[in-house]
Amino acid sequence: EMFGQLTTGLESAWNKLRGVDVLTKENISEPMRDIRRALLEADVSLPVVRRFVSSVSEKALGADTIRGVRPEQQLVKIVHDELVQLMGGEVSDLVFTKSGPTVILLAGLQGVGKTTVCAKLAFYLKKLGKSCMLVAADVYRPAAIDQLTILGKQVGVPVYSEGTEAKPPQITKNAMEEAKSKNIDAIVVDTAGRLQIDKAMMDELKEVKKAVNPTEVLLVVDAMTGQEAAALVTTFNIEIGITGAILTKLDGDSRGGAALSVKEVSGRPIKFVGRGERLEDLELFYPDRMAQRVLGMGDVLSFVEKAQEVMRQEEAVELQKKIMSAKFDFNDFLKQSQNVAKMGSMSRVIGMIPGMNKVTPAQIREAEKRLAFVESMINAMTAEEREKPELLAESRERRIRVAEESGKTEQEVSQLVAQLFQMRAQMQKLMGMVQGQEAIAGMG
C-alpha cells in the first residue's frame, strides 16, 4: 500500500493525544514531530513539510472544541483539510476548447508510462463520449510508433503517424488539421522522451507547442521518483509551461511523497493518476480522496464533519429564530451579544474553510469589550424589564436605577434601550422584506 508507512507514522501522532481534554502548545509538540517525521519519510519535500506542520499547529491551537469531538479526532480533521489544500483543494479536470479539436500534449522522460497514458486518456475520452485521435510524434523510436498503433487499435481510436522522417511540430500540425476536418473532439500527442532532461527534448517540445497551441500540456511523471517528481514538474513548467501533471505507477511501492508535493512545489496540479497497466487504470486526481487514503480514517473524518455541521446549523437556527420573532427582548439582546463575541473564536474554526475570512483579533477584543459593557447593564434589570423593554423606555426612574446598579450613566442606559428598539425595527423590516419576497414569489 502506497501510503501505508505514512498512515502508520501519523497514527502515532493521534495516539499521543489520547486522554487530553484540549489541544495545547505543549501537548501537540510531540504529535507534530511525528507528523513531520512521517511526511519526510514519505518523501515529501522539506520546505513543504515545514509549511505544512506550522499551518497545522496554528489551526490546531486556534480551533474551538466541538461538542462530542475528542482532540485527537479534531487534529485528524485539521490534518486532512490541510492535506487537501496541499494537493490543490479541488479536482482539476481536463479543459476542452469550444471550437476545433482540443490538443492534449504529453511530455515526459522515457519509461515513465507516457505511451500507456496516451491510450488510457483515449479510453477516458471515449467514456466521456468524445471522439479522439492519437498522434505519434515520437519519431526517434520506430517501436514507439508501433506501440501507439497497437494501443490505438485496442482502444478503438485512430492513430495519426507520418513515420520517422517527418518533424514532430509538422506532424502535430497536420494531425490537428486532419482532426478538424473529421470533426474529432480531441487529439492526444505522444512526444519523445529522454532518459534525462536535455536541451534537444525541451526545444522540440517548445516547437510543437508553438505549432499547435495546445489546450493541455501534461507532464507524465513516475511516482517512484519520489522527491524528484516535484522538481521535474517545476523544471518542465518553467521551461515549456505545462497545465498539469499525470502521476503514474501509484500502484507500485512509491511512498506517496510526489502526490503530496507536486502542486505545492510547482504550482501545477496533478490532473490524473495511473494505478496500473490496464486502460481503465487512469483516474482523475481527487485531493480529498487522496487525503482520506493517507489518513485511513474515513469514519473519524465524517464524524467530525457532522459534528461541525450540527454546531453550525444550531447557531444558524438560533439566529433565524431571533430575527423572526418580533419580540426581541433584552434576553435575546444579551444572547446575541454573547454570540457575536463567541463568533470571534468561532471564526477561527470557520477560517479552516477555504474562502471564509477570519475575524481579526482586534475585532474579537472589541466584541468582548462591548459584551462586558452591555452585560453589566442587562444584569441590573429585573426579569420583567428584560422581557418588556417598554417598561424601561417609559420610565426614567427605572433607567436611573439600572444605571446606578450597573455603575453606568443614565445616558448609557438610555442608549442601550434605544438600540434595542432600533434592532427590533430593523428585524421587522427584514421580516417584511422576507414576506414581501414570498408574496412576489407567490404571484408567479
Ligand code: GDP
Ligand atoms: P514511455 O516510455 O513513457 O512511453 O513508457 P511506457 O508507456 O512504454 O511504459 C513503460 C512501462 O511502464 C510499461 O511496461 C508500462 O506497462 C508500465 N506502466 C505504465 N503506467 C503504469 C502504471 O500506472 N502502473 C504500472 N504498474 N505500470 C505502468
